[in-house]
Amino acid sequence: xxxxxxxxxxxxxxxxxxxxxxxxxxxxxxxxxxxxxxxxxxxxxxxxxxxxxxxxxxxxxxxxxxxxxxxxxxxxxxxxxxxxxxxxxxxxxxxxxxxxxxxxxxxxxxxxx
DNA sequence: CTGATGACTATAG
DNA sequence: CCTATAGCCATCA
Numbered sequence: 001x002x003x004x005x006x007x008x009x010x011x012x013x014x015x016x017x018x019x020x021x022x023x024x025x026x027x028x029x030x031x032x033x034x035x036x037x038x039x040x041x042x043x044x045x046x047x048x049x050x051x052x053x054x055x056x057x058x059x060x061x062x063x064x065x066x067x068x069x070x071x072x073x074x075x076x077x078x079x080x081x082x083x084x085x086x087x088x089x090x091x092x093x094x095x096x097x098x099x100x101x102x103x104x105x106x107x108x109x110x111x112x113x
Numbered sequence: 114c115t116g117a118t119g120a121c122t123a124t125a126g
Numbered sequence: 127c128c129t130a131t132a133g134c135c136a137t138c139a
Contacts, residue, residue, distance in 0.1 A: 001136075019121050023135095032121035034136045040120055041137085053120075061120040068120080118138080126130085 001038045003027055008039075011052040014080045015095035016088055018056040025097060036061065051075040058090040 003026040011017050023031035039050050051072040055061050062069035064086055073083045081093050 023121090028136075030122085030134055031136070033119055033134065034121090036120035037118080037135095037137060038120095050120080055120085056122060072120095116139095119136105121134085123133085124131085126128105 001026065001028070001034065004035050004038045005042075005046070005048050008035075008048050008050065008053060010097070011049055011095050013049075013052075014093070016052050016054050016058075016076070016081060016090065016093045017095040018090070019053060019061075020056055021095070022053060032056075049075075052079075052095070054088055054090075056090075058088045060086045060088075 004022060007022050007026040008017075019032035019035040020030070022035045023029065026035070028034055035053065039048070039053065042048060042050065053061075060069055060072055060083070062072065069086065073086065076083050076088070081088060
């Protein structure tokens with residue numbers, strides 16, 4: 001889904017977002033699984049910071065032994081995100097998109113003026 | 114169209 | 127904390 005990748009690309013460095021959050025912003029309510037499904041299908045070449053997407057609970061979506069798990073944690077740490085035991089302090093790093101992030105995105109429900 | 118799948122989330126035990 | 131179940135819904139075969 002193009003919308004999903006687009007949204008993920010907007011996650012600022014040093015922040016993380018849950019799948020459900022991404023889905024909601026992308027316009028797919030309760031489409032958390034679709035986000036995961038889409039990311040799993042990522043094209044070879046992409047600029048999507050998929051490593052900034054974690055589970056709602058702050059857990060890394062991958063298995064602890066998975067090489068992807070290591071890559072994600074590594075990337076996140078490089079961006080200043082503290083990862084402990086495969087978990088992230090969402091309370092602290094959760095991405096809170098400002099209106100700026102959302103205004104240009106959907107739709108034109110803002111034609112009011 | 115139909116059925117299976119899953120980088121999810123919620124709730125219960 | 128962990129397992130089990132049940133919703134969820136775009137994407138795939």
